[in-house]
Amino acid sequence: DAKTTQPPSMDCAEGRAANLPCNHSTISGNEYVYWYRQIHSQGPQYIIHGLKNNETNEMASLIITEDRKSSTLILPHATLRDTAVYYCIVRVESNFGNEKLTFGTGTRLTIIP
Amino acid sequence: NAGVTQTPKFRILKIGQSMTLQCTQDMNHNYMYWYRQDPGMGLKLIYYSVGAGITDKGEVPNGYNVSRSTTEDFPLRLELAAPSQTSVYFCASSYSRRAPEQFFGPGTRLTVL
Numbered sequence A: 001d002a003k004t005t006q007p008p009s010m011d012c013a014e015g016r017a018a019n020l021p022c023n024h025s026t027i028s029g030n031e032y033v034y035w036y037r038q039i040h041s042q043g044p045q046y047i048i049h050g051l052k053n054n055e056t057n058e059m060a061s062l063i064i065t066e067d068r069k070s071s072t073l074i075l076p077h078a079t080l081r082d083t084a085v086y087y088c089i090v091r092v093e094s095n096f097g098n099e100k101l102t103f104g105t106g107t108r109l110t111i112i113p
Numbered sequence B: 001n002a003g004v005t006q007t008p009k010f011r012i013l014k015i016g017q018s019m020t021l022q023c024t025q026d027m028n029h030n031y032m033y034w035y036r037q038d039p040g041m042g043l044k045l046i047y048y049s050v051g052a053g054i055t056d057k058g059e060v061p062n063g064y065n066v067s068r069s070t071t072e073d074f075p076l077r078l079e080l081a082a083p084s085q086t087s088v089y090f091c092a093s094s095y096s097r098r099a100p101e102q103f104f105g106p107g108t109r110l111t112v113l
Helices: none
Strands: A009-013 A018-023 A031-038 A045-050 A061-064 A070-075 A084-092 A107-112 B004-007 B010-013 B019-025 B031-037 B043-051 B054-057 B064-066 B076-078 B087-094 B108-112
Touching: A009 A018, A018 A031, A018 A084, A018 A107, A031 A061, A045 A061, A045 A070, A070 A084, B004 B087, B019 B031, B019 B087, B019 B108, B043 B064
Parallel strands: A009 A107, B010 B108
Antiparallel strands: A018 A070, A031 A045, A031 A084, A061 A070, A084 A107, B004 B019, B019 B076, B031 B043, B031 B087, B043 B054, B064 B076, B087 B108
């Protein structure tokens, strides 16, 4: 699986959009981009994933560049409860059913009141 | 649904002791996983299972054993605890290898002294 690079920390004002970048310059054509977050040492929580098209769900939007070498997770109206560590993960579907998620150290997002 | 449950929440072991970390899911998921998370680091896969009776090693399997006799349960066994196994352990499950979302339990914090 391709490696990802994220900034170690970011701040965002409450109510504003939080934009979390991720670089994955060695991504292959069949690798998906996943985002998870971990709130205060709880188990990680799935946010969103995509292959090459932009995606949106009730939690966030995922913008993937045309060359797929980077992506941005957007939390449209950040709240204090969005303070967490955000992990960008690149994963290929395994023919053997190994749904391995390779977690890096992520971005610690702090929402400021 | 309770989702993924783990017991115990906390445990302190002495070097050389053994214990079993319990993991149960009530979502009828075929895939289950064990991860460990060391302080300030991302999660690393220990073992995974694609169904009852089938298990395989992940990234860091040394010092651990697993079994999967039922769809619901996936216990993790530490035979001879070592200080290097001090970590937070997360169990996760997913419906199939094509299901994007892994559901995580709350974790077990283990200290080996």
